[in-house]
Amino acid sequence: MSFDPSLIRPFAGLRPRSADAAAVAAPPYDVLSSDEARQVVIDKPLSFLHVSKAEIDLPPEVDHYAPEVYARSAENFGRLIAAGVLCRDPLACYYTYRLTMGEHVQTGLVAVASVAAYDSNRIRKHEYTRPDKEDDRVRQIEALNAQTGPVLLAHPDSAEAERLVGQGTDRLPVADVTAADGIRHTLWTIDDAETITRIGAVFAAMPTLYIADGHHRSAAAARVAAARRVRSGSSLSAEFFLAVIFPAAQMRIMDYNRVVRDLNGLSEESFLAAVGERYTISPSPFPVKPERTGVCGMYLGGRWYRLALLPGRVPLSDPVRRLDVSLLAEQILGPLLGITDLRRDTRIDFVGGMRGAAELERRVNSGEMAVAFAMHPTPMAELMAVADAGLVMPPKSTWFEPKLADGLVSHVLD
Template sequence: MANIIPFKAVRPTRDKVSLVAARSYQSYTLQQRESRLRDNPFSFLHIVNPGYKYDKEISGEARYNLVRNRYLEFKEDAIFIQDDQPCYYIYQITDRDRKVFNGVIAATSAEDYEKDIIKKHEDTIAHREVVFKEYLKTVGFNAEPVLLTYPDNDVIAQIIKVVQKERAEFEFTTTYRDTHLLWKIENKEQLRSIQHEFQQMETIYIADGHHRSASSYLLYKDLKTNNPSHTGNEPYNFFMSYLIPQSNLQIHEFHRVIKDLNGLTKEEFLIQLDMVYRIENRGHTPYKPTKTHHFSMYLDGEFYSLHLRKTVYKTESSLDALGTQILYKSILEPILGIHDLRNDKRIGYINGKDDIISMKNAVDNGAYKVGFGMMPVSIAEMKAIADDGLKMPPKSTFIEPKLRSGITIYEF
């Protein structure tokens, strides 16, 4: 029974939203950040990088306090406004490839996270959870929703369709050619219907934002413990999420690239590989796998297809059957000596939304020795691993839509 409620969002005004909205801070190059900070005084980047005002890098508690100050200044200057009544927000993103994503921005329960009603499929790093929890505690708001996915629901889909016949609260297109629209749902009957439909769902799944949701949960535990008058209705009991139906989720793969062959010659490496895979040299023709448990490999200017020998590799769990886990257990760890996928500097990851040629280029330019092309993880695989309480290897999924910061803000 998922507890997903409307809330009073803080939002940019209609005339400023296209200027405020920003991608995640890390996704910009240094030059891109400098350009936006210099030329756009309304960018949300000014809030998350408050040291720019003083031409100084600021970190830790001092930065958190300045983030809070910049945020309050945006509110004081009426760049941000807050809705008077709790709302659900229908949010539509149409990307440059004309793929359309429709979902609901809402407040989701930290207690549901604790009870595993909100299910996870990815490991988190404890240090990052704590750091971001302290950040949230100081700044007092969350500006980027966690991406959740739920079973397709006809009632919610119909409400979204009806609401989208009205004029959107705002509409803008980014320089990346993504178009964003947002509608408010204030109608009490529609609010009740959406909340009721979510309450009937036994589980929903984190698609993207495991660290943000984990940090929000830690914040909830802290504030609950330190509040003798805790009721369960305080804003800190919830965190902001963007919920989209499973059929609307887009999952891409991450290719793996490795800096060396762990002291092996090319021939020695291929012989060891042959023990676990049927190998076919595809020459210079780019090859991308099309079946489960098939991989592509790029080595020394040539592509190879790798087909797992299932008589050698045994699967005993949903995780064992996952492509990224198979590659790790059959090649990366035993042959190439990569044991720690999170911290080993010899491995890199390339977003599979880009063409397989991106992997080829990374090897051809000398940065890496060998690359492995993957199949995307399916929704069914992601759910099975989450349901079994297991965790995927890092960088198993590149999930869309990718959300902008500063469009809706949740205060606690």
Template structure:
């Protein structure tokens, strides 16, 4: 039984929301950050990079305290305004490829995360969890929702469609040419209908934001233990999420680039591959795989197709059927000697929208020796892996939509 609740969001004013909204801080290059902050005093980047004001790099808890100060300044200056009434928010994104995402921004339950009602499919790093938990405790707000997905639901879908017939509170387009729309939903009867539909759901799934979810759960545990009057209604019991139906979720693949052949010659490498895959040389034209357990490879100026010899490989669980895991267990680890996908600097990842032409140019440049392309995972695979309590290898999925910070803010 999934629990969601309305909350009093802190939001920018309609006039400047497009100037405030920002991608996650780490997704910008240094030059991009400098440019945006230099020409846009409203950017949320000014809050998360408070040292910019003093032309100084600030780190650790000192940075967190300055983030809180800069956030309070934005509120004092009227850039951010707090809602008068707890609400849900219907949110729509249309990206430059014409893909449309419709869902609801709400507060979701940390207890649901603890009880595995909210399921995950990726491992998290304990140090990052603790760091972000400390950040949340210090700054007192969260500005980027976790992306969750739920089974398609006719009642919720109809409410979203009816709400979207009204005038949107926000409508703005970012420089990446994705257009964002937001409607406030504060009718108690409608909110109750949505909540009742989520109560019928045994499970919802994290699509993107595993570390933010884990950190919010750690915050909940800490604050609950410190509060002798804990009653479950406190803001730390929840974290902000954007919930979209499974049919709206888009999963692209992450392709792999490897810097060397682990001491093997090209011929030796191909012979080892031949024991596990049927190999066909596809020549110089870019080639992409067309079905699961089928990879493309670019090596020494030529494309190859790799078809798994299934008699040599057993699928024992949902994870074994995932192409990212299959590539790791049959090639990256046993042949190329890459054990740690997260930290080995011999491997890099390119998400699917860049396709095989990027792999070709990267290998042709001499920086990499070989590249692999694969088909994207499916939502069903993601769910099956989560249901079995397993986790995908790093960079198994590139999930859309990509969310922005600073549009709705959840305060603790």
């Protein structure tokens, strides 16, 4: 089988001068609330949050989706360019992006990925998107005439891809930033013509790429491309979206835990008894960190319990139903706690694994929540299996760490 060599392309990135990279780099727009972002940018006039979350520069009562937010975003973006803080590379190139979080290191390729491959499912999805969030990203792209938030992609194992992408990392980087959370973001340019050609060929031979994070950004890019085809016939740059592509084996998925507000009218004793019909329950003096599929931790009434699903309850042939988040929903959340719509039910909330067991304990001990569940992280192979089957995962199934920074490279639509 042959594949279109335009799965990915190099591009002339818009990026901060090396001296300004630390001042510009910002957390992704969707991991901070507006109030949190306002605090982060105090005394940081160059922070890319002024572009990605421009409501922070407007009165708090302004709706986050109001036209003036996108206008302010474009104004702030233009100001950074006019001041020379953001400069565009003269020639199309790739970039190597390395994330370092403690002992964990992952090295990937910054490129633009094909909208056509996304539309044909060669770039595979595993989540539903929300129209309001898609609309927001469409308006942002159109206001800036640029894609500024990279989509996180994974590629199948390829020693040659890893070698080519990593071979220039012994040179001086164009950006080297250690963020407030301790995560190091390092960027190198790949501007050698022969290497660019070889990288394109290696990726062209890959049957698929997988969206890890950024479903709304990729969907929005596809909508912008379709609209521009109608308006102007074609726009080559709009037919690609900004992405960072890591080897699947290097990517780190953390647990995405659940907290529930009440026990659906059950007492703690009757709830434990009902859980015991489905799981083997073992009290634990310590927070439970599930070691395998079919095991989760539960914090209830000031105590931790290890729950091990009874034999025969894992549907191994179904790539969605065998996920731990699905097992919890089918065995406890739905039948015992009455939570059947994880997207809309306000009785459930989700806690990323970076916050640790202490956050689960805090939410329950405060009385805000009645019970917490510590989940086993979804393996990357399971995500890929769901995407390959053309299925979607339950909400809040994966939490990728470390996360990419906004502002280190943007893709201008010519």
